[in-house]
Amino acid sequence: MSGKALVTGGAGFIGSHLVDRLIDDDWEVLAADDLSKGHLDRLADARRNGPVHFHQLDIGSDEFREAVRRFEPDVVHHLAAQSGVRPSVEDPMFDARVNILGTINVLQAAAEAEAQRVVFASSGGAMFGEVPGAPVTEDAPAFPDSPYGISKKIVEDYFRYFRHVAGLDYVILALGNVYGPRQDPHGEAGVVAIFSRLMLDGRRPVVNGDGEQARDYVYVDDIVDAFARAGEIGGGVRLNIGTGIPTTVNELYDLIADSAGYDGAPEFGPAKEGDLARSVIDAAAAKAHLGWEPWTELPTGIAKTVQAFREE
Template sequence: MKVLVTGGAGFIGSHVCDAFVRAGHEVIALDNLSSGKKENLDPRVRLEVIDIRAPEAAQLIRAERPQVMLHLAAQMDVRRSVEDPRFDAEANILGFLNLLEASRQAGVQKVVFSSTGGAIYGEQDVFPAPESHPTRPVSPYGVSKASGELYLGYYKAQYGLNYVALRYANVYGPRQNPHGEAGVVSIFCQRLLGGRECTIYGEGKQTRDFVYVEDVARANLLAVEKDSSGAINIGTGVETDINRLYSLLARSAGVDKPALHAPGKPGEQMRSCVDNALARRVLGWQPSVELPEGLRRTVSFFREHTGRQAS
């Protein structure tokens, strides 16, 4: 099968490329390399350096006619989306529409969309949040991801374009960049290994659902292989507070020093966690890498790539 992975040279995208190459598929990565890196890619992956907003991106889809598009390219910095919501919408809404129109014209059979399980739900009513939880995004980034899901619903109803929207929890692991909420793992890794102090904002009791990147890549593969559609949460269903996260990372890095604490950031979501029961049922997916082991692997990666900021 020929698959197109947008954002394929990035953190999650490159792991998705790896999963599909291992499964024997032909993989094309589309990436403008604004944060992705060529060295993240397996040599068997063909890289096309194009911005998703460009006409050339649509032309590539129409020329290659992939059976599946896995859409991971995005403006994914929540803070930047707040500062510049127009730029966020240009990349995450207009850029995606550029690809969707071309996919419809090229006869793409399925789109796997990287959505968000944290930003899309906002302040949760229940923990962990199921897919039926109201979507109440409190950032332009969350709004753009919710919009992407709505457009996918339209394209399925109007044109029969099947899709799965994977609502990720906080993804971490090797090649991670320091942007976005889950970037706290890479930031702490870089600082701990560099002998610098780490700062936790607030009391450190805010929680997140941390899911390992290779588990996320496997979910993308299963979303293509299984006859599934609609929104599906991809997370562990376990809340971990930032104090515990720091403790686990410091232990893996061999550092015996407490973190500094600074005033909390206004408007920061205090708790976030997603229910993965639907993923277990329809995809046969469940996380296989527990947090201490995933963090150990991540620290090992950063130790081996000292001085390199992975993306």
């Protein structure tokens, strides 16, 4: 299937890679982004390769809904968000306006435009919170410990509601820790981007705490493959998108240092308050439902990411 796809947050880190993939797959794409964090130059390749339209719009606005009605997308990939945990703690009202009210507006716009389905970027880590032991499956109870995680959790009921009343199909993808080229190296999160930039500049990164906190790092190409598949298949489900493999910040540091040719030892700083000790998710359901599997081994993905930052 291909047709018309709307990508909210299309000028963001993951969204711009998704636009590239959809153009490769012969979709006509409308990217909508308010450019609060996005950059138009991330869409330069896609624009050379196929039909990409761009609208600078707030997903919470009437203008956004009007633009969606005019475009008449078949599939909506909803990635626009206030995407940070710390900003959500500092300003929960703003987080809720973008991530909850904005998402309701996206769903309403998709329903009005009679789109077939919406694929939503949720968060495995922020939604489940701290879960020791084996990788977390979708049926684990979700106890988010930040307004960001709460907003990702509570909009799920709206997805179910719109499916029920408007026949709007959906897939919610609960993502692990995404890394890859174009990630913001100056953000509050995105340790691969931050360390890569610093090491390539010959500067020593600071590791928060003892560096033994473990995460599930997924390469951005694998993530957009999950969106592409979900956009075709649907099904009204939430699926984890991760590798199931825990990697500590110390292990990551060594891999990035290897690729960047950096030989300095890390500096250890104070632990970040509320930092989870472990967040790893089980993606067996995504394999069964979407035929999705992560293809990119961490050393390969890190090498590609460092190379992209080197070329910037």
